[in-house]
Amino acid sequence: MDRVNRIPILKLGHLLLVSIQVDMHDRMALALQEDLAERIAETGARGVLIDISGLEFIDSFIGRMLSDIAGIARVLDADTVVVGMRPVVAITLVDLGLTLPGVRTALTVERGMAMLPAPTVDEDPGDEEAETAGP
Amino acid sequence: MAPDAVERIAIESDADVVTARQRARALAVTLDMPSTDQTLLATAISEIARNITTYAKRGEVCIELVRDANGRRGVKVVARDHGPGIADLERALTDGYTTGGGLGLGLPGARRLVDEFDIQTAPGEGTTVTLVKWTRG
Numbered sequence A: 001m002d003r004v005n006r007i008p009i010l011k012l013g014h015l016l017l018v019s020i021q022v023d024m025h026d027r028m029a030l031a032l033q034e035d036l037a038e039r040i041a042e043t044g045a046r047g048v049l050i051d052i053s054g055l056e057f058i059d060s061f062i063g064r065m066l067s068d069i070a071g072i073a074r075v076l077d078a079d080t081v082v083v084g085m086r087p088v089v090a091i092t093l094v095d096l097g098l099t100l101p102g103v104r105t106a107l108t109v110e111r112g113m114a115m116l117p118a119p120t121v122d123e124d125p126g127d128e129e130a131e132t133a134g135p
Numbered sequence B: 001m002a003p004d005a006v007e008r009i010a011i012e013s014d015a016d017v018v019t020a021r022q023r024a025r026a027l028a029v030t031l032d033m034p035s036t037d038q039t040l041l042a043t044a045i046s047e048i049a050r051n052i053t054t055y056a057k058r059g060e061v062c063i064e065l066v067r068d069a070n071g072r073r074g075v076k077v078v079a080r081d082h083g084p085g086i087a088d089l090e091r092a093l094t095d096g097y098t099t100g101g102g103l104g105l106g107l108p109g110a111r112r113l114v115d116e117f118d119i120q121t122a123p124g125e126g127t128t129v130t131l132v133k134w135t136r137g
Helices: A026-043 A060-075 A087-096 A109-115 B014-030 B035-056 B106-113
Strands: A009-012 A015-019 A047-051 A079-083 A104-106 B002-011 B059-067 B073-081 B116-122 B126-134
Touching: A009 A026, A015 A026, A026 A060, A026 B014, A047 A060, A047 A109, A060 A079, A060 A087, A060 B035, A079 A109, A087 B035, A087 B106, A104 A109, B002 B014, B002 B035, B014 B035, B014 B059, B014 B073, B035 B059, B035 B073, B035 B106, B035 B126, B106 B116, B106 B126
Parallel strands: A015 A047, A047 A079, A079 A104
Antiparallel strands: A009 A015, B002 B059, B059 B073, B073 B126, B116 B126
């Protein structure tokens, strides 16, 4: 069994940030989907920002993975915004017939962050995730 | 179409799918193909190479630089497997039809991304998909 390279997931206040910088093979995409679901549950993050400015190709598999991530995040009470899609990737997606159902997109990280929920008063904007253990 | 160069990539895993699309892109770059066309071609290859791993387990992708009678250059890709073949080709070329649990956009999507598309298949006989992307005149 070869090891799957994992895409890092960063916690930024009440948001999770993922920046995909490599051409992912399928197992890597699936690992990201699982890791992200776990991190959302673990951190109680309200928003997920996925930066795909480094992605040169999105085929139907990767496209479906992005839709699935948005769907999984949604049922875990988090919103997802995909940012930084390259123009050629957008052209390819439309030609392919991929509509990325359920995925919200923004051109830049700033605009994407503005689309996600703001931190609420009772949420600790810092990174001390383990401050309260359990309910 | 006389080939100028041929590259053969064995397709056995999802990592090989990535290799195939990246090699195709690298060859398209040598033709000064516009970056949009490079991406369309590479994505089409990704779709047909993934069909090999999904349905036939293994096969190969051959990428050739070709030129037509008028000297126009292009990239030709032949994806070949000895898998189960496709029983209902017409449906397999329809958006949204799948027997493999995907989105059903692989073949019809790949066809829209390239200039020429041909598929030879029969149940039990495997599948050969040929596609060509030409440089713009």
